[in-house]
Amino acid sequence: MLDTKLFSGAAVDHAAQERQWVARCRMGDENALTMLIARHRSRLVRTASNLLRDRHEAEDVAQEAFLKGFREIHKLREDRAFSGYLYKICVRLCMDRLRLKRAELTEFDSVQPHEGGNVENRVVIAKLLAQLPYELRTTLVLREMEQLSYEEVADVMHVPIGTVRSRLHTARERFRKLWIDEVGE
Amino acid sequence: MRYRVFGCGKYRRLSGEKSDRALKLREREFMAKHRTVCDDCRVYEAQSTTALNMLRLAAVQEEEIETGLVFEERILRRWRVQSTRESVRYWSPAFMGAAIAGLTVLAALQLVTNRPMIPNTSNPIGEARLERGGELYPEIELGKIERMR
Numbered sequence: 001m002l003d004t005k006l007f008s009g010a011a012v013d014h015a016a017q018e019r020q021w022v023a024r025c026r027m028g029d030e031n032a033l034t035m036l037i038a039r040h041r042s043r044l045v046r047t048a049s050n051l052l053r054d055r056h057e058a059e060d061v062a063q064e065a066f067l068k069g070f071r072e073i074h075k076l077r078e079d080r081a082f083s084g085y086l087y088k089i090c091v092r093l094c095m096d097r098l099r100l101k102r103a104e105l106t107e108f109d110s111v112q113p114h115e116g117g118n119v120e121n122r123v124v125i126a127k128l129l130a131q132l133p134y135e136l137r138t139t140l141v142l143r144e145m146e147q148l149s150y151e152e153v154a155d156v157m158h159v160p161i162g163t164v165r166s167r168l169h170t171a172r173e174r175f176r177k178l179w180i181d182e183v184g185e
Numbered sequence: 186m187r188y189r190v191f192g193c194g195k196y197r198r199l200s201g202e203k204s205d206r207a208l209k210l211r212e213r214e215f216m217a218k219h220r221t222v223c224d225d226c227r228v229y230e231a232q233s234t235t236a237l238n239m240l241r242l243a244a245v246q247e248e249e250i251e252t253g254l255v256f257e258e259r260i261l262r263r264w265r266v267q268s269t270r271e272s273v274r275y276w277s278p279a280f281m282g283a284a285i286a287g288l289t290v291l292a293a294l295q296l297v298t299n300r301p302m303i304p305n306t307s308n309p310i311g312e313a314r315l316e317r318g319g320e321l322y323p324e325i326e327l328g329k330i331e332r333m334r
Binding site: 046067 | 198201205229232233235236237239240241242243244245246247249250256257259260261263264267268271
């Protein structure tokens with residue numbers, strides 16, 4: 001019980017601190033900017049890495065997301081919504097990149113696997129995901145890797161929940177087929 | 186011999202939904218019954234589960250993200266450039282307007298102060314005569330004019 005209280009107290013502090021930073025950031029305080037970057041950096045880079053499967057590109061996208069977020073921070077109605085706002089920008093930027101990449105052929109010999117974990121599996125997964133259309137890929141990654149709920153995926157992608165459900169079904173089915181083809185080879 | 190059983194579509198839909206929501210008792214019963222009689226669906230479910238598990242395993246974790254100051258510094262540098270550029274873009278119409286107004290005022294002052302003038306000390310050179318339609322005015326003979334008293 002005590003732990004829960006402490007935890008919720010810490011969460012409140014966390015949120016209050018962030019609101020304060022956002023307010024200071026609006027006035028052009030660079031220290032607040034650095035604090036916000038330090039807090040959200042890992043999450044954004046992780047999400048972008050999962051979506052793009054390229055660490056360097058993910059860092060670029062995360063930087064762009066921060067810059068865009070800070071540039072348009074005055075448009076934000078509530079300071080506490082900054083985290084979700086930043087996340088949405090990041091996912092949108094990733095989707096834009098995936099859309100542009102669509103026609104390009106990805107050379108998987110040159111793909112640099114992430115350090116640690118099952119490197120071989122990651123390369124295979126990157127190859128399979130690259131064969132999915134970007135809408136299906138984004139939906140699948142947000143749901144399965146980022147563990148977002150249907151509502152959150154719908155909100156981030158600006159589509160109805162029904163669309164998320166149908167896209168997810170199609171994406172899972174296609175991914176399974178691709179996986180079987182890959183493993184069966 | 187393998188054959189498709191009635192309800193495979195429903196089974197596959199439910200096997201996908203089972204990771205997203207808690208299935209109802211009736212749905213769970215249907216799946217259990219269907220699984221016992223349909224090999225294809227059993228294989229399908231196993232394949233789906235394995236593929237999605239591999240996908241989840243390939244997710245990048247936050248602990249793997251390297252933390253360094255280079256990232257922050259790069260953003261701050263770009264942020265400063267962006268802010269400068271934006272402020273220049275914001276103020277440039279005002280600067281242009283002010284510059285045009287200043288130039289106009291300067292030109293006006295130049296015209297006023299450098300008006301062509303004949304200095305008082307200079308004497309006219311040559312003979313000046315007033316003419317009207319080529320006819321000369323009669324010369325005024327000052328000696329003949331009576332003095333006004």
